[in-house]
Amino acid sequence: MSQVSVTIAGKNYSLACADGEESQVRKLASLIDGKLANFGDNLSPSPAQNLLFAALLLADELEEAKSRQGTAQSASPTNGDSNALDELRLELHAMKAERDALAKELGRLRDAAPIAAQAGRDEAAETLEDLADWLEKHAEVLEGKAAAS
Structure with a gap:
């Protein structure tokens, strides 16, 4: 265990x-x-x-x-295709959840950062935005694969 x-x-x-x-x-x-x-x-x-x-x-x-x-x-032609599709859906849901959590955290960080300190946090916010964009792109790819199956 x-x-x-x-x-x-x-x-x-x-x-x-x-x-x-x-x-x-x-x-x-x-x-x-x-x-x-x-x-x-x-x-x-x-x-x-x-x-x-x-x-x-x-x-x-x-x-x-x-x-x-x-x-x-x-x-649905085969069980193997169905299992692969289920795995893609799980991956897609996990990525969407992760994207949503990152977006929520980014909003929280923006709200919590005082204006004077915001300049120092722009790099971190940009990194989080890039990560959220990356997750969204991959989620769209998975959605496309799931729709095609």
């Missing part, structure tokens, strides 16, 4: 997982963190309630995707 540390909604969690599954656990945690980031200021004071709500929304998205896949299953 391995230990993996993840951060969701600003809180650190240490989780046990099977050896070799650390990156998948981090990716899934990123999806949850992204879902919570989309709540903005609408979070409950209870972290457990927030996590439950995020889990319910993700479960709903999964059910909708399964339903769409079920109607399009006749167009």
Whole structure:
């Protein structure tokens, strides 16, 4: 068993997982963190309630995707293609969540930086913007691959 540390909604969690599954656990945690980031200021004071709500929304998205896949299953030639598409979708969701989290952090940094100190933070903000652009570009590529499959 391995230990993996993840951060969701600003809180650190240490989780046990099977050896070799650390990156998948981090990716899934990123999806949850992204879902919570989309709540903005609408979070409950209870972290457990927030996590439950995020889990319910993700479960709903999964059910909708399964339903769409079920109607399009006749167009899907092989299970291998379906698995590859599922992996692309997971990657895309993780990248979108990461992009959204970076955009939120960038906004927070901009709001927190006093005007006099802003000049020193422009380089960091530019780096974060470049990273957000990079993530968005790759997300679009994955969306294109997913749409083509």
